[in-house]
Amino acid sequence: MTTTLITGANKGLGHETARRLIAAGHTVYIGSRDAERGRRAAERLGARAVLLDVTDDASVAAAAKTIEADGGLDVLVNNAGIEGRTQDGGVVGAAEVTAGIMREIFETNVFGVVRVTHAFLPLLQRSAAPVVVNVSSGLASLSAVTAEGTPTYAYPGVAYPASKTALNMVTVQYAKAFPNMRINAVEPGYTATDLNGHTGIQTVEVGAEIIVRMAQVGPDGPTGGYFDAEGTLPW
């Protein structure tokens, strides 16, 4: 039996990933920073709910304690993330971004992943086949962001892509440090969710595909990589 925790799984890509992994036989914990939203999602999906705010040390420690007491963890999907839009829904570009905005985005997308991964490492180390999936973005790729004439090049945001580039580095360094684990970064693609005001061009069913696949990777599968549904991406 594989036990899986997905952070920020009360909606969007995390919710769809939970649905698919439950169908594949995983016992899934829906991490949610709001107890009621988590409870409702878990009820819908037949999952377990765990209160987990990735920006809060005490919340993460309590979640780790609960899951440890229930029997441990095999798969961690670091999915919770924020883009940080302006009040009128626009992308925060170089002219508007501040240190405070950077800090806020990094607190969830980077420090949150480190906080959660660090707290669950002892549990993962006890698993026979530990797996970590870090939900990154195509916007993390310095190669893609500098490829003139592409939609990725045209994206003007600063904090969000920088946070995902940092997340890719975190992924690589953890993967090297823990060769017994499969630790990869994935790019779901531009998906219609609350994160982007549903401007994404694909469904969560399509977007969750690579997250689900990497969550199910076996001990001989890749580690320290960066993938979308089509294959390996350039850093």
Ligand SMILES: NC(=O)c1ccc[n+]([C@@H]2O[C@H](COP(=O)([O-])OP(=O)(O)OC[C@H]3O[C@@H](n4cnc5c(N)ncnc54)[C@H](OP(=O)(O)O)[C@@H]3O)[C@@H](O)[C@H]2O)c1
């Ligand atoms: N949508 C895309 O086009 C796209 C593309 C590439 C990568 N991604 C990545 O995919 C992941 C999922 O995003 P999504 O598109 O599914 O967005 P979403 O629908 O907005 O879902 C984000 C989830 O993260 C949760 N969350 C935010 N801050 C949190 C915190 N401090 N603690 C715990 N949970 C928190 C949200 O909870 P609340 O409901 O409480 O806010 C929500 O459950 C993110 O990492 C995002 O960067 C998305």
